[in-house]
Amino acid sequence: MHPGEVVLSVDYGAAATAAVLVGPDGAWTPMRFDGADWLLSAVFLNEDGSWVTGAPAWQLGAGAGDRFDSAPIRWLGQDRVGLGGVEVDPVDVVAATLRRVAQAASARLRAAPLGEVRLVVPASWGPRWRTAMREAARRAGLGQPTLVDAPSAAASHLVASGVQLMVGSFLLLCDWGGGFTASVLRRTRYGFEVLSTIEAANAGGLALDQVLAQQLPALATAGARQAPSSPGESIAVWSAARDAREALSQAASVTVALPSAPPVVVTAAGMQADAQPVVTAAADAVRKALDAAQVPPDELAGVFCVGGVAQSPAMVGMLAQATGLAPTVAPDPQRAAVLGSAHATGPGVDTSNVSVPAAPPVPGLRRAGAGLVPGVASLGLMVQFLQSATLSRTPGIGYDPRAYLLADWGELALAALMALVTFLTVATVLAAAIPADNPLDAAGQPAAPTQQIGTALLAACGLGAAVAGLYAVFDAAMLQWSPAPFLRWALIPLLPLIAVITATAALATRYGRIPAQGWDAWLNFPIASVFVTTVGMVLLQEGANGDRVASQEALFNLFARTGGVLIALGVAMVVTRRWRYRLILAGPLAVVAAAVISSATIGVLACLYIAAATAWWARRAWQLANHPHGSLPRPV
Template sequence: MVNGDARLSIDLSSSAIAATVSRQGTRVPILIDGRLVIPPGVAIAPAGDLYVGVDAAATRSLPADHRFVNHPADHLASPAQAPDPAQPNPVDVLAAVLRHVSNHATHQVGQPITDLTVTIPPAWGPRRRAHLSKAAARAGLPPPALVTAPAALAAYTTTLGLTTPENACVLVCQADHHPPTLTVLQTVSDGYRELATQQLHGPHDLDDLIAGHVVATATADHDPLQALVDHTDTITAEEHGLLLESIRTARHQLVQQERAPVMLPTPHHPVVITRDDITTATQPLLDQVPDAVAHLLDAADVDTEHLAAVIVRPAPGVLALTDRLAAATRDTPTIVDHSHALADGALTLTTHQTGPRAAAAQLPRVRLRISDLTGALLIGACSLTLLLQAVLTADITTLFTRVVEARISLPQLGTAGALAMLTALAVAHLAPTTWLAGTPTTPTPEPTTGSLIRRGYLTAAVGGTITAALYGLATGTAVELDYTPYLKWTLGTALPLALCATLIAATAPRIPADALPTWLAMTRPAITHTVTATAGIFLMRAALTITTPVDLTGMPGLVGSCGAALLGTATALTATRTRLARTITAPGLAIGYALVFTYNTNSALITGYLIALTCWGIRLTSNTLQLAFPSVRSALHRLTGHSDG
């Protein structure tokens, strides 16, 4: 899985919740609890546990002490001040929904969410928008970009080939969520501008209207609304819920067929309804359409001739609504009935709004503290520990006080040089977000994040290389022999990481500013892996050292095997990225390293870790290049026929 931006889009404006993730230009519909869409309802247990994705029809099977919130987003209209203690906080309930969806998205794409887009009803004002932002923050998500449902629908139609010139107008009808809403949009350079919006109000939603008609037909009552009132007064809430569930099922069936059954409460027998029955039942809504369209166009100050398109997200089974809109606007509507249309359309709008890159952006910065340097200090201590152990435990042969031979672990020296470079990278990682001292008092403007990354990683490349070279020279001086073989190992292991640091310094300033947090998390050296590898190498070397007693139990082989197991674990953790791969490879390498550890194999085991560390640097550089040049990466994937998944 390649790292990069993961933009999550959640549709909260429809009758069901849908989510899509855009990652490096690829759209991934998110399966939530194994479903493409989930009901918006939330069940709340007495202890405060929240259960997301509960359908209203399922509430009859909930325990009596559980509460049910049908659509948390609809409850954000209540003021946040002095909330009713007897009712759940709508912000907390919506936060649970957002958290639930984002957890599934994170698990499915294998990386954290870096951007959030939420589709909302057009009538939402500053209060509900602020409540939604609070809910996203409580869910641990980035601040959301809010897109109204009509704009998202209009943007989705552009992917279907429907194009509207700039300054043209579009009428959008969203009828799948009560109450149906009509909106006029004007196409502008950066998206859409809302000119007017109007809701089709009624005393009951569509399911209730159809239920009233069915009851009136079954009881020979010619007044559907009175029949509905009488019906709801004479049946239980559970029976009414079953009737509405049966109505919803029949409506979806009528999209594909001419007739559908509806189950009525006892003692009535089931009835069969047709599309004409749906049209008759929804007549109070349909009768509003001509006047609503006329008033809407007047409010937007446009005529029907100014409408470049009419877009409809239909209500299941209510086919006559599209015909009424076509008659009122004198234009054939474009029907959008895809479950992820609004989530995808919102992504189309937000991903086209490119932000600044690191070269022109500035991340918030704080004063550098000792705690910030803990990671770099630990890695530096590991590097010095391996260097000193290699030098102090060298088996030196002398002839007449002259050193003629020194047996020293060259791979261990190479590891010390590589960790010196890794220390420099750990310090460079802090450069974009910390000050060396307090806030500057000079009038010189603060350098950009891209400039800090460039300076930090170039300095790391140079400083780490110099330190590795000094390690080789110091080793030759300490054993009083030619330093050439030692210099080859310390520099040879550090230079690949130095080259990676140089490439990062050259390309990282091109990373989009909104992707910098993800990149910074990706470039942080893993301290635990480094300390584990150092401990393993230290124990292996100690077990092989002739002059140093390392185990009071008289079992130096056990100490060395434990060290080899630690080194194998560190090698697996450094070479792999996913949790599954680490779970499989870490125990295997730990056991394998422990079994094969001998005096003759310890150098090969250390070399394996050095290869894994070099691969980590190459992978980091590759991911940086992909973030900095996404178009090149997308082109390569198109040529090879691969996708991000």
């Protein structure tokens, strides 16, 4: 994670979805749903097309079972799924649960921008499933998440919890959640390598719930098997079986209320007997994983269990008997993968103590007035360009083939750039001054804060290009010359810069977040370089082309070389923010600039500064593209 950011980590399981927020110090807090530390993955489709998730979905499913699905993730790789007679996109079904997580995270962060999002996925997933999961996260308003393989994430949690695993050692990880996955991993210098992974959907918590749900009606009718009368009643029985199974992980017996039968008492011993086929299937998956990895059991550094079922000592004991291994339950097994994916190393904390990024500050008056500097510089350069241009033409004739125009075209290009910088500075200040809305709107899409900056940057580019064109047309009219060369020098040097700014605006809007210091600070073009470069251009133009007598040649030559040195310093001030690096870069540039000063090189030096400004914005676009979910690094 990047300094100062809060990471949202989500483990979308077949039965339940766990989500945590991890602060910069590694401390974490669980996201709570329906009074629990995890969200049941079940969904219910209302008749109006809206979604209900979690425990309320189970309650509604008891009345309309055809609109209910307890494990939406199993359909993710398919094209369509039917709920309530309606064909829906499985991606939308999964997105419904993730949207609930996104809304909870948004409320927890109090409208502050969310940092990186990490989603735990099975290691066996191929490109199609991973692409579908990314799309579900995008539709849920979580942007483009980083996908983390579940075995590697859980193994990272083991190391963070103090488990000693040497580099090169092998371990067996049994992920016993809604399903069962056995994975063999090898620790490397940089993390964990998954050597094999075997999934057994019929060996997890959902299979245990199904076994118990089949037994409950028989227990209620004294051994006579009686199927539930409706799909809704089946869901109610299944929900009761799930609650009973979770309670039996810590109790010897539990009383279960059934929808249309007397309450029954279920014992842990009885459940263990019924669960033997499920444990046998899990043991088979373990043996297949070891065989596929070609790692003998005696070479394992450890066998570890994670997942909700791993919280039951009895089930872990049965797995040990079936495999002949000695599994160890990982600390906080149900959240092992979600904590490991976010590198949570600190203790769990209460939600009121999690460090979250503060809202970006509102720009002050000094920052708001910074746009005057490039604005004044732009007008000054344009006026000097117009006054210093020399038109040679025979008076009294309409067309003179010997006519020519001498002008410092680089000064016009620099004036056009300063006009664009003016609008960009004002645009970022205005976008930052508008109050930020909640980063997730009702539909889970990026809201106003990022759309404001994207629109502001595009508007600034349009206005800057318009003013540059206006400069060219006005100067051509004043000098009574063709506007073609004026338009070329005023607009063409700016085109790469405008393209880069447009890409920056698109990326800022696409990824839906705000820098911790605010857009105006993060996109704060070095105004001091504008002042230095403008003074340098004025001195250079006067020194190279100003009217002088022979006795003033040395003085004007000093003006020209000083101007070249200042422009070189202005370029260095744009390229880096640190004075040490600025001086290192400005030194050789200044020597070259002072050595080649002439009327012909004014345009070259102006284009060099424009190229530096383009590189400055290109770096911002690159940072946005390479940090789509984490906090943006401060410029250096």
